[in-house]
Amino acid sequence: MAIFIRNGLIVTGDTAGTTFDPGGVLIEGDRIAWVGPQADAPAGAFADHVEVIPADRAIVMPGLVNAHMHSNESFEQGAYDNLPLELWLLRSYPPFGMPVLTEREHYLRTMVCAMESIRSGVTTVQDDLLDVAVTPVAVDGGAKAYMDAGLRAVVTVAMWDRPFLDCLPYLREIVPADLAAELDALPPVKAAEQVALFQRHHEAWQGHAGRLTIIPAPSGPQRCSEELLRAAVDISARHNLPVHTHVLETKTQAVTGQVFYGKTLVEYLDDVGMLTPRFTMNHAIWLTGHDIELLGARGCSITHNPLSNMKLGSGVCPVRALQAAGVNVALGTDGTATSDTGDIIEAFRAGSLLHKIGSHDPDDWISAAEVFRMVTLGGARSTGLQDQIGSLEAGKKADVILLDRDAWGFIPLHDPIRQLAFSATSECVRTSIIDGRVVMRDRVIESLDEAVLKAEVAETAERFRRDYFPAMQAGADRVEPYVRRVYDRCTGLAVDVGHQPQRRPPLGG
Numbered sequence: 001m002a003i004f005i006r007n008g009l010i011v012t013g014d015t016a017g018t019t020f021d022p023g024g025v026l027i028e029g030d031r032i033a034w035v036g037p038q039a040d041a042p043a044g045a046f047a048d049h050v051e052v053i054p055a056d057r058a059i060v061m062p063g064l065v066n067a068h069m070h071s072n073e074s075f076e077q078g079a080y081d082n083l084p085l086e087l088w089l090l091r092s093y094p095p096f097g098m099p100v101l102t103e104r105e106h107y108l109r110t111m112v113c114a115m116e117s118i119r120s121g122v123t124t125v126q127d128d129l130l131d132v133a134v135t136p137v138a139v140d141g142g143a144k145a146y147m148d149a150g151l152r153a154v155v156t157v158a159m160w161d162r163p164f165l166d167c168l169p170y171l172r173e174i175v176p177a178d179l180a181a182e183l184d185a186l187p188p189v190k191a192a193e194q195v196a197l198f199q200r201h202h203e204a205w206q207g208h209a210g211r212l213t214i215i216p217a218p219s220g221p222q223r224c225s226e227e228l229l230r231a232a233v234d235i236s237a238r239h240n241l242p243v244h245t246h247v248l249e250t251k252t253q254a255v256t257g258q259v260f261y262g263k264t265l266v267e268y269l270d271d272v273g274m275l276t277p278r279f280t281m282n283h284a285i286w287l288t289g290h291d292i293e294l295l296g297a298r299g300c301s302i303t304h305n306p307l308s309n310m311k312l313g314s315g316v317c318p319v320r321a322l323q324a325a326g327v328n329v330a331l332g333t334d335g336t337a338t339s340d341t342g343d344i345i346e347a348f349r350a351g352s353l354l355h356k357i358g359s360h361d362p363d364d365w366i367s368a369a370e371v372f373r374m375v376t377l378g379g380a381r382s383t384g385l386q387d388q389i390g391s392l393e394a395g396k397k398a399d400v401i402l403l404d405r406d407a408w409g410f411i412p413l414h415d416p417i418r419q420l421a422f423s424a425t426s427e428c429v430r431t432s433i434i435d436g437r438v439v440m441r442d443r444v445i446e447s448l449d450e451a452v453l454k455a456e457v458a459e460t461a462e463r464f465r466r467d468y469f470p471a472m473q474a475g476a477d478r479v480e481p482y483v484r485r486v487y488d489r490c491t492g493l494a495v496d497v498g499h500q501p502q503r504r505p506p507l508g509g
C-alpha cells in the first residue's frame with residue numbers, strides 16, 4: 001500500500017514550521033516515506049502501484065490530536081447549561097441513577113465522538129473513558145469503536161476509590177444522616193480491583209492494530225486514595241505509559257487541596273511521585289506560581305480545554321506562564337457534555353480567542369500558531385506519541401489531513417493556520433488518512449457505513465434520553481442543594497493564584 005499526495009500546500013507542522021508549495025507526501029504502509037517540494041519527489045512516488053491523491057486545491061497538514069475528551073458523555077450533548085463543574089458532575093455522573101450500559105451501547109456512544117473527530121480532522125484522540133459502573137465493557141466498547149472507525153486512540157482506564165462524600169471538602173458535615181447512609185452504601189470499587197481491571201484492558205488492547213494505547217487515569221487526586229494514585233504512578237513507570245488526571249479545574253479544587261492535604265493538589269501529586277514527563281494534568285487553571293514551577297521542572301504536560309472551561313465557568317488556564325516554565329501544552333475539547341462537541345476545530349478557535357480577553361498585555365495572548373502547536377506536537381507529546389505523530393516528517397506514522405483550499409474561509413489565502421483558527425469550519429476537512437489508510441475521502445467516511453451507524457446511534461441515544469436520563473437527573477436533584485452549599489463556600493474563599501495575568505477591570509464602569 002502506497003499513497004502519493006501530489007502538488008499540495010504542505011504544512012508540515014515540524015518545529016521549524018516548514019511548508020512546501022507545491023509539495024508532496026509519499027506514504028508507504030503506515031509511515032510517511034518522504035515529504036518535500038513537488039519538484040524533488042522521489043521516483044517511488046510515480047510507481048504503478050502508488051495511489052495518487054491530487055492536492056492541487058488542498059492544504060495538507062498533520063492529523064490533529066484531541067488530547068482530552070470523554071466520549072462517554074456523548075448521549076448528553078446539549079443537555080446542560082449554566083452549571084459549574086461541581087454541579088454539572090452531579091448530573092452527568094450522578095451518585096444515584098447512573099445506568100449500566102451494554103458493550104454495544106458504550107460502542108455507539110463512543111462512535112458519536114469518533115465521527116465528530118474524523119470529520120474535524122482529528123486523527124488521534126485521548127479518550128478519558130469514565131464508566132461509573134467500572135465494568136470491563138466500557139473500555140471494550142470504546143476500543144472497538146475506535147478500531148472500527150479507523151482512528152488512533154489513547155484510551156484511559158479511569159480510576160477513583162474515595163467515597164462520594166469524601167471527594168469534596170465540607171460535604172460530609174452538611175449532608176443529612178439518612179442521605180449520607182444511602183450514599184455510603186454505594187462504595188467505590190477497591191483500588192486493587194481497579195488495578196486488576198487496568199491490567200486486563202492493557203493485556204487485551206495495548207498496541208491493537210498499531211493504533212491503540214491503554215493508559216491509567218486517576219480521575220482526580222481528591223477522588224483517589226493515596227494507594228490508588230501510587231498504583232497509577234507504578235503502572236505508568238512499569239509500562240512507560242502516559243498517566244492523565246484532572247487537577248485544579250476549579251476554585252473548589254484549589255480549596256480542596258488545602259483542606260485535604262494542607263498544600264496544593266500539585267504539591268500533593270509531587271509527594272506521591274506523579275509529576276514526571278509521562279504525566280498530563282487536565283485543565284490546570286487554579287495554579288500557584290510554585291505549582292507552575294514544579295510542573296515545568298518535572299517536564300509535565302497539561303491539556304488546555306477552552307470550550308469546557310468557558311461553558312462551566314471554570315476560569316482561564318495560564319497558558320503563557322505554563323509555557324514560560326517549560327510545561328508542554330496540548331489541546332482538548334473535553335467531554336461531549338461540557339464542550340459539547342468532539343469537533344477540535346471549535347476548540348482550536350476558542351483557544352486562539354480566549355486568552356485575548358484575559359489580559360491587557362498582548363504578550364500574554366496565545367496566537368493561532370501556538371494553538372496549532374498544541375493540537376499537533378503538543379498533543380503528540382502528551383499522549384506519549386511524540387516520535388510517531390504530530391507532524392509530517394519522514395519516518396512518522398502517516399496521519400495526514402487534506403483541507404479544501406477553495407473553502408470560503410481560505411479565500412484569499414493569507415495564512416492557512418490562522419484561517420483554520422479564525423475563518424474556516426471543520427467542513428473544510430475533506431480527506432483524512434490515518435495509519436496510512438484513507439478513513440475519510442471527500443467527506444465520505446470509508447472505514448464504515450456512516451448512515452447505518454447513525455441510525456443505530458440515534459435509536460440507542462434516544463432510548464438513553466428517554467429511559468435513563470430522567471433517573472440520572474432525579475439522583476442529582478437529591479444531592480444538589482448540599483453540593484451547591486459547598487460550591488458557594490469554596491468560591492467565597494481566597495486562594496493563591498499569583499501567576500494569573502493582570503485581569504481586565506469589569507466592562508462598562
Ligand SMILES: [Zn+2]
Nearest residue numbers: 246282334335
Ligand atoms: Zn475531563
